Amino acid sequence: MACRRSAWLTLSLGFVLLVLAGRVAPVGQPPLYDGVVVEDPYRYLTPPPGAPGNPTSTSDTAEIAQGRSPLVYSGTLENPPQAQLIADEGAFVIPAGSTSVITTIRPIAPPAPVPSGSLAGNVYEIRVANQGGIDLAIQQGKTVTVVLRAPNGVTNGTLYRFSGNAWVAVKTENGGLPDLFATNATQFGDFAVVLASAASSAGNAAPSLGIPTASPSASSGGGSGGGGDSTPWIVIGLVAAAVAAGLLWTLFGGSDRTASGGT
């Protein structure tokens, strides 16, 4: 009976925690993270020596049904995509006569230098238009998410949008991996990941060009996703502390509850 009560209590606690955590989860975060993750090296529009070039572009067409745009997903072809657009159903204001929504994402040369810091990776032009080339506005209250990937190992960027004459920082969330950055867009245009000045001096990107001064594959996390410069050490520290606690316990005390009649 006690066991069953504990099970129900834990089930309830787990369910509540799942709901709460789901509310604050980053954009697009799946329920669990496991299995296999592969992250291609970042592809630069203007690659530094030894770094891959030829970043991909994408153009996707979705049919409009009953005057509403469908759920739209569009992403470049790298793994994971270096630029993605995700839009709710009915997310766009549809002009009369529209039959389809065309999403275009392509890397472009930086239209202007960023006011402070430096670009990390490519600038992506993101456009959504109807079949006649008329740009579509975003319907108020609907969610349109832009996700950009930064070069491998860059984990502290902020998304900026070029408003036509200046770069403007937009509210940035984690996109599900350390180097994925997401924002709920209110307007389209040119987007980029920008590193603060201090971060750029650490060697992740050259000013305004999106070109790394270090090897782009030199992920400080030691893996595909990396955890940022300090993350592995923090994890190692936590683990070492846990191991030390276990060893101390082993040496200086404690008892096996079951063996000592705890049941």
Add this chain to the structure above:
Amino acid sequence: MTAPAVSTAAIAPANRSASSPAAVSAPHPGRRAAWLVLGLAVATLARAAANGHTTTTALAAGSAFGVALICVALVAGWRPARPPLRSLGIGALGAAVLVGLPLLLHPAAMSAMGMRPGPLVVWAAVTILVATGEEVLLRGALFDAFGRLYGLWAAVLVSSLAFAIMHVPLYGWAVVPLDIAAGVWLCALRLSSGGIAAPAVAHALADLATWWL
């Protein structure tokens, strides 16, 4: 740390059905717990270091990681047992919650994160191996070890925290809240079913679902 009287009563049935450390010559529980945490840490960091940027290296690192976790658990005294059929049903229901809740909370499409490499069959096999390995070690051996040492809630707390922290090297700190919650949920499945088969099934199904989400 004191635990309620129900704690060890909740731990014991699980040992009978899916892991039976008492049946073998198990090391001292404190050393056993330390060994499990150390093994988990080494395997996690080794996987992060070896994952690389290609499908081949990621699949190899994932496979080695899954096998390593099972080996660490076996060395610590964990032994497999035939799971009751109802565990599979509980696991499937648990997976439905793990997959369904985020979809309800975020109904828009998920962003792609490079989690669909290689042929589906190979990816699925490695994904199942990794999920099973994590459950064997976390909700099996580690849960038992800390449950015996400090009681049920310590077992839930430690295995859930370990589950969250072990994902940080590959996925960053943003995963911690959701993975702690998922860890508690998987512990609950173990307690409900009396073994690790239910959380293993739930975990594997939820991971497999990412191929289509």
